[in-house]
Amino acid sequence: MSATVESPTRYTVGVDFGTESARAVVVDLATGRELAESTSVYPSGVISEALPGSGVLLGADWALQDADDYLGCLTETVTRALAASGVPRESVIGIAIDATACTIVPTLADSTPLSRLVDYRDDPHAWVKLWKHHAAQPQADRINVLAATSDDFDLAPYGGRVSSEWLLPKTLQVYEEAPRIFERADRFIEAQDWITWQLTGVESHSAQAAGFKANFRVEAGGYASARALDSLAPGFSAVLDRLSTDFSAAGARVGSLVPSWADALGLPIGIAVATGSMDAQVSMVACDATAPGRMVLVMGTSICNLLLAETGIPVEGLAGVVRDAIVPGVWAYEAGQAGVGDMFGWFVRNSVPASYTERARELGLDVFGYLESLAGSVEPGRNPVLALDWWSGNRSPLADSALSGAVIGYSLATRPENVYRALLEAAAFGQRAIIDTFQGAGIAVDDIVACGGLPQKSPLFMQLLADITGREIQVSHSSQAGALGAAIHAAVAAGPEAGGFASLGEAGNALGGNRSDVYSPDPTATAAYESSYADYQELVTYFGSQNVGVMHRLKRRASDGIAAS
């Protein structure tokens, strides 16, 4: 680990904007250690039922945020983290942020979010559309039909489909449902880029997000063509005037911290501000994964798989492959599982009997911990219960959000820990299927680093992941890999002359290599799981393709029907 050993220690600040809250870390550039962290919850949270203030009701599947929540939380977390770190403000040389994506802010040319204007504040389309706003599904469906039936869209690099979460469906929804907002919006911009714009006064867009979420393809000459967009809705090509092509690469210096924000945050005026990043992708550098072959698993409510490769070939079942997204000239693949930690959480909240809750309390354990201890005593390959981990649908390799979870093998002898373990095993089987998809396409997966909150929450899941994939799983030392990654980007933006680093590769190597745990596969367990995995794959084939109608019909019943109160 090389760092500026003889110079005074320098620090950067990284701020990660998640779904519910923002968190800031202060990172020591000599060691990569986070000296302090602070979290701040968005006052309006995820807005899914009614607009704050006006009370205007939202439809099903809407998910908005208030852009100004980001700014308030930015100030709160950074000032708190700095105070807790004890670091002198003069030794901080840069700041960078990352955020969820695709999360879109409609703004004026001067960056004012439309929701801040009194004339627009009671129109839901003036607000930030959060990544998990799924109300543009009809628009996404039409884009997918267009891509399947014409040459105007090539979705092969995106596994053949756009998600309703991405930029084009979201902006098409605005265009069709709120033409007044569409007209007034000078920009549709990712939250990460909008916040960076505030800090620097410079509008710049992340090439990374444009590639992964806005269907911008360097190798194909840019965004979708005007002809294609107009064929979706006449005049929709006007969206191109509202999307920037002024891109900056990951780790680049967008500008300098403006005095007003330096004052608000308690940081030096003019320090480097790096390009904003996507919250998953930014973890790669925090895991020292800036060269081909090292797969990063960002593990939380869902799992995001990220992998760099020398070549970019479209692979069915992977969510996207984008050039230059992390490292210039290198392709970045994304894939993932839609629901993992949230499925485990669902089980604990909805399926653990009172007798277990009481026993856990007697033992001084939380329910998760108690289940882990019980489920850990089931032998590998001997669990009579088998599950499909599709509580939130399947992202990779089936890309079908209308699939649902399944559990088979129930008997009167089945205990809650059998089912809990079956869910962990199913999630690990799902990971194996993704890794096998990469390997089967000739994309090397040399080693695996996990980050996010789940590895600390479920050591049993980590061991199952190692056993079932037959691979060693390293766990990043950082519990805030997003914010750490942003801080590393800031160190690159600051550059060696200021005490930072010359490249993401060098910085990742110096600062991202800390590991808290390594899970090694037990060869006996790996062998024992072969037949269970074959059974899992049989269910995947039946429910995921052969007879996909059963789960699709169930999903429709749920959305047509009235939920139990």
Add this chain to the structure above:
Amino acid sequence: MSATVESPTRYTVGVDFGTESARAVVVDLATGRELAESTSVYPSGVISEALPGSGVLLGADWALQDADDYLGCLTETVTRALAASGVPRESVIGIAIDATACTIVPTLADSTPLSRLVDYRDDPHAWVKLWKHHAAQPQADRINVLAATSDDFDLAPYGGRVSSEWLLPKTLQVYEEAPRIFERADRFIEAQDWITWQLTGVESHSAQAAGFKANFRVEAGGYASARALDSLAPGFSAVLDRLSTDFSAAGARVGSLVPSWADALGLPIGIAVATGSMDAQVSMVACDATAPGRMVLVMGTSICNLLLAETGIPVEGLAGVVRDAIVPGVWAYEAGQAGVGDMFGWFVRNSVPASYTERARELGLDVFGYLESLAGSVEPGRNPVLALDWWSGNRSPLADSALSGAVIGYSLATRPENVYRALLEAAAFGQRAIIDTFQGAGIAVDDIVACGGLPQKSPLFMQLLADITGREIQVSHSSQAGALGAAIHAAVAAGPEAGGFASLGEAGNALGGNRSDVYSPDPTATAAYESSYADYQELVTYFGSQNVGVMHRLKRRASDGIAAS
């Protein structure tokens, strides 16, 4: 309802020997009402781990009882019920019992159970083999292979298979594992017949049990042939010497109550004692189902379907068809679901979160009642969760105990009441499949009467059963249809001259027609469930036949593996 209106009211006593306890009722022959009931739990219960006294350990799947427990409980329940009824002893004109079947007592020629003899008491094979003793599965498998590969056994009337619960596998296990016991046993006799023997001093065997459980076929000349039995194990044909062919029909008078038992029970010496009955079959008369076309559902931990018909044709998927079992000259069909009430109970014990348990308590409800109220608000045909009700395997129509339960359609929005309702719906779908199997074979199901504990426990299940089958379900007034049925048999054994009845048909008509509830199908709900039932059948086809291997492998893992502690 005709009864002895001008004569003084007469009464009979019925005693039902269940799996865990015996219960007695005193029945008013003018109205069919039970005046009093009393329950007595067997001191040794179900013996499945070690023999009482000696502590000799039992193997997996063993289930024994102590024959003397029956006698103690007989005295206790009858004396208590009589006292509670206030009926004068002189007005009681008969007694009869029913018991679980196939439950086999090995005895000496004088009826002494071998387990009462000090020389044999530490040999498990000397004890009563309870109906759910499943350790003779290897013997059952061999009989099924023999039936499939030779003409020596015709199992067509039994759906093509013997169950490990039946007499031949159980006695073959004794022959092979404990030849000393087999040699010493003068009789292998059903518990119902053994208890009746005690009351009368007369050894007589129920034609009903012989037909349903001992493969005795009137129309084919009796038990299996000596040649067939010897081909299972040389010398096993000696079992024929140990099985009586001295049969008595349902409702016949076996003999008179002997003085010692009259004294013990507080009943008149010499009153009529009827042929013992099987606990499910005896319910038919208690539901006034003594003519073809009225199906009886005996609903508890499992559901037993019973139906009389003019013709007896073997139907694949039904558990048995026996002539003369209930009414002379008429065929009785049996089918059923292996696990229903116990599946619901499993869910309540293993899958209802502490938050629900607490909320139920606040509302003053038990957890069952709270779940019923929540699940009742899910609209018919709108439940996004679908289940297979095979927690204890499938009895009819698949006859595969190695199948297991399944639930599909889980999402983060799934609530416990969705899953609970899915289990109720699946059990009702399973009933529809059975009824459709009868109808499809040309065996008329004109109306349906339910008895047992489940109708009172889950009114929601009863309504779903009506909606999903599209049929009216009448519910017997009696909560103890077994014991009531036995008391009606006693009234027929006593005969009209003593104040009883001339036939089971007449007695059933007079005493078995009381109903507590009638559930009528809602045509809208029936229509709404059509597509859900089609989906259920798709899963049945996949897991029950097309790809039966998945669940079979899971079951093997369970029995090979070590269960979670």
